[in-house]
Amino acid sequence: MTSASIARVLIDSPLPQLDHPFDFRIPPELADVALPGVRVVVPWRSLKNGAAGYIVEVTSDAEFTGKLSDLGEVVSPARVLTPEVWALARRAADRAAGSANGILRLAVPGRQVRVERAWVAEHEEQGADVAPPIPQVSATPITGYPDALAEALAAHDRIALDALPGVLPGPQEAPVGRWAITLAEVALDRYAAGESAILVVPDYRDLDQLLLALEERVPIVDILRMDAKQPNPDRYRAFLAALEPRPRIIIGNRSAVYAPAHNLGLIALWNDGDPLHAEPLAPYVHARDAALIRQEQSGAALVFAAHSRSVETQRLVEMGFIRPLDPQPRQRPKIIVTEQQDQGEGPAAAARIPSAAWKAIADSVREGPVLVQVSRPGYAPMLSCKRCGDAARCTSCHGPLGIPSRGATPACTLCGHLAAGWVCATCEGTEFRLVTRGTGRTAEELGRAFPATTVIVADGEKTVLTVPDRPALIVATRGAEPIAHGGYRAVLLLDGDRMLAAESLSIASDCLRWWSHAAALAAPGAQVLLVGVGGELARAFATWNQAEFASAELNDRRALRFPPAVRLATITGQTDAIGEVLTSLEGLPAGDILGPVPVILEETGRPTGESRAVVRFDYAAGARVAKELRAAVIEYATKRRAPRAGARPGRAAPTLKVRFDDPEIRL
Secondary structure (H helix, E strand, C coil): CCCCCEEEEEECCCCHHHCCCEEEECCHHHCCCCCCCEEEEEEECCEEEEEEEEEEEEECCCCCCCCCCECCEEEEEEECCCHHHHHHHHHHHHHCCCCHHHHHHHHCCCCCHHHHHHHHHHHHHHCCCCCCCCCCCCCCCCCCCCHHHHHHHHCCCEEEEECCCCEEECHHHCEEEHHHHHHHHHHHHHHHCCCEEEEECCCHHHHHHHHHHHHCCCCHHHEEEECCCCCHHHHHHHHHHHCCCCCCEEEECHHHHHCCCCCEEEEEEECCCCHHHCCCCCCCCCHHHHHHHHHHHHCCEEEEEECCCCHHHHHHHHCCCCEEECCCCCCCCEEEEECCCCCCCCHHHHCCCCHHHHHHHHHHCCCCEEEEEECCCCCECCEEECCCCCECECCCCCCEEEECCCCCCCEECCCCCECCCCCCCCCCCCCEEECCCCHHHHHHHHHHHCCCCEEEEECCCCCCCEECCCCEEEEEECCCCCEECCCEEEEEECCHHHHHCCCCCCHHHHHHHHHHHHHCCEEEEEEEEEECCCHHHHHHHHCCCHHHHHHHHHHHHHHHCCCCCCEEEEEEECHHHHHHHHHHCCCCCCCEEEEEEEEEECCCCEEEEEEEEEEEECHHHHHHHHHHHHHHHHHHHHCCCCCCCCCCCCCCCCCCEEEECCCCCCC
16 A cells, blocks of 8 residues: 555444444545545445445554455545544543444534535635634633632643622623623633633523623634534534634533634533533533543643532542632622521412511512522422322323413323323322422412512523513522523522432532522622521532532542442343343452342333443543443444344344443432
């Protein structure tokens, strides 16, 4: 072979056995366009039209000693897979015992032909010798933080940043959270130095806030939004712009952490404890983990910012891997913890609000908007039997029954089956009792108590992003709270005891994060009232010392060997296959194996026919465990298995699923 005449191609396939580059000979007519990062089609015996893929390397050394097939076609000259993103995808997938293709589907959007052709033509017209533009902006002091923050960014340090609470006016007097102003100023610091920044936030509400904060500080042409809600052409256009050799500020959801960026100088994650940062598709790599890997590879600054620090970030802080930085001086909302005992009479009792909190709402709502946070959307999200008290279950799928709106017939919250003629399976009762009150019922009760006040509902079904600075009661579920102009005059946090009753290892940290986010929306000096919660969690919230609670939570998990003190890997599949995999992990240092046990579908309580084992191990053993489990998945996928008795012809073979750091495991 002549110099640089071999293309190593990663095939776009979900099959784990194909998750490695294949060598193809580059024919002379493709030598000028067959470059690393381009999309190609290669001949493939089982596919009539060939297999799609990316060239990840061009070399003169073939790993295959036989005769190589010729590269079939270069789809486009656009080099959409950069070496940095390919290295990130490979390493992140290996750490999670998964396929790099699973990550590249997030990193590289689907091709939009017209958008790509226009972009290629524009760059061919400009030529390759055009120097990248120099940003014509200057960095400004990062409001509320010491000079040490700017120094740490310039040194490309790793930082855990406690965000300032509050709401400030943005463009056209639109309200913007102070956290968004801080991230915009942090990004501007690197952008002014000629470096790109990637800002990753959980959802579209946060993206809108961040965009408002950036618009007054950075030329709009250099702000690239990569959002799953965008039309495909717009998202692909932003992706192609990120490939250009000029500094950009890239904002988006979890997949934006894989965005290409010229001279990357900053990766920032807002609220890394939010479950929306966890990728639900294989190989399930959390945005936090991808950011840590990319920071190590690129040497960029890394910022984890939040009102309530996650336990995972606290572990990195205590290891000395990340440097904590607090605002100077520290600011905190005026938080009051109230016990849910003396509810008084009349409307206050009906609305499950203590009399002291009720009086605070009545006084505050005369001046402006008041936020009431509840745990569930809907009218009555959960019902029970009035006679025996057992949870009311659907007769079709055994899911929980609820009332979606006032006057509606009770129905299953899972399958939608109407519960007309329902009979309790325990006592044969036929009447319901409300167990929880959702946004609809709470709004109804508050509307009766304050007949002259506007009541606004904001939840998953009714999206409200901002509210004006005038008297109103806003009833919202966690995470759906609108931003009020000037901040809320009072914030009431209800259903704390019900939130804490959820079966989750991280529920205490989650509640602290939900409450902190809502409290940060209060106006200066406004009261924030937490109802019905006490103990260390309430104390940490009242003193605005979330890091102290995260440290205590981490110590408890170390004692119990729970994540993130250790790592977990779950193996799901047929029991005999799991047994073979677990045999390969014998002798694992400082590790233990739980199970296998049958997998039960939580909504119905019925077995799925599969089993699951949990492997618990120290971080030092992570590379070995990932390698062994990946090898087991590939072996299982390629093994020829005789069909089981009674199996239908053509039915898909059972699979073996491996997931690292599974957040759904309840220890």
